[in-house]
Amino acid sequence: MLINDVCKATNLTKKAIEYYIQKKLVNPDVLENGYRDFSDIDIEKLKKIAVLRKLDVGTEAIRSVLADQSQETIRNLAVLNRIRLQREKAKQALLDRLSVSQDWDEINSQIEERSITIAERLLDAFPGYYGRFISLHFARFLDMPIETHEQQEAYEEIIRFLDGVPAMAFPEDVQDLMTQSTKNISAESMSEINEKTKQSIENPEVFLSENKEMLDWYLAYKKSDEYKNSPACRLQALLKEFSTSSGYYHVFIPAMKKLSPSYADYYSKLETANEKLLSRYPEIKNLDC
Numbered sequence: 001m002l003i004n005d006v007c008k009a010t011n012l013t014k015k016a017i018e019y020y021i022q023k024k025l026v027n028p029d030v031l032e033n034g035y036r037d038f039s040d041i042d043i044e045k046l047k048k049i050a051v052l053r054k055l056d057v058g059t060e061a062i063r064s065v066l067a068d069q070s071q072e073t074i075r076n077l078a079v080l081n082r083i084r085l086q087r088e089k090a091k092q093a094l095l096d097r098l099s100v101s102q103d104w105d106e107i108n109s110q111i112e113e114r115s116i117t118i119a120e121r122l123l124d125a126f127p128g129y130y131g132r133f134i135s136l137h138f139a140r141f142l143d144m145p146i147e148t149h150e151q152q153e154a155y156e157e158i159i160r161f162l163d164g165v166p167a168m169a170f171p172e173d174v175q176d177l178m179t180q181s182t183k184n185i186s187a188e189s190m191s192e193i194n195e196k197t198k199q200s201i202e203n204p205e206v207f208l209s210e211n212k213e214m215l216d217w218y219l220a221y222k223k224s225d226e227y228k229n230s231p232a233c234r235l236q237a238l239l240k241e242f243s244t245s246s247g248y249y250h251v252f253i254p255a256m257k258k259l260s261p262s263y264a265d266y267y268s269k270l271e272t273a274n275e276k277l278l279s280r281y282p283e284i285k286n287l288d289c
Contacts (some may be wrong), residue, residue: 141263154258
């Protein structure tokens with residue numbers, strides 16, 4: 001396909017297409033007469049580039065996205081963008097304070113303290129799904145830089161733990177379940193899950209009352225043979241065993257509490273909510289998975 005038709009197919013200008021060729025994002029064949037011949041693959045790439053540019057994704061990041069068939073790069077971009085938006089929100093709060101207080105020295109000191117966040121460090125230390133999973137789960141507790149010696153020690157302990165923890169081996173059907181259940185996880189969906197969890201632990205009595213029917217059904221399902229024979233049950237059992245044997249509870253969790261005061265507060269509320277859940281549904285303790 002020649003460039004005039006490509007412009008119509010992609011809704012891009014000639015100059016834009018030539019720029020993407022110059023940046024080697026697309027490499028159409030050159031005919032004997034000097035005209036460029038764009039393949040169907042080139043067209044699809046240009047359509048993707050157009051979408052990414054509208055989302056303010058830079059050229060180098062676009063190159064990485066186009067080269068990555070696994071979609072890990074774009075998922076990481078989504079996480080990084082969410083972290084960036086959180087930082088921009090914090091800057092806006094400082095601007096609002098400055099407009100009211102005019103305390104330039106105080107605001108300046110806070111700006112200087114806002115270096116790279118712990119969540120960004122973790123995502124950089126563990127590229128790919130592992131780092132993205134960690135950041136999605138814990139980013140809201142780690143949206144700040146390391147400021148104290150205790151935090152630095154806790155961070156280094158977490159890095160050692162995560163880097164040294166052995167890989168888990170899953171049966172094939174359990175792997176299939178994990179793939180299907182996690183392939184569509186996004187920063188937005190994980191944020192929604194985190195928000196619902198937060199609501200449940202902030203006022204567990206209200207949550208238990210309002211969701212009694214759902215909880216009764218879920219407990220009955222977990223007691224059923226259907227669930228006990230399912231990949232989901234085996235996955236839960238494997239994760240429970242792994243968390244206990246790997247040091248997750250006595251290494252990672254204590255380090256997280258030292259690293260993030262907000263996580264320490266969250267975990268305390270989570271323990272209280274769990275106690276209330278067990279007091280109402282004591283049989284949960286005896287479930288195998």
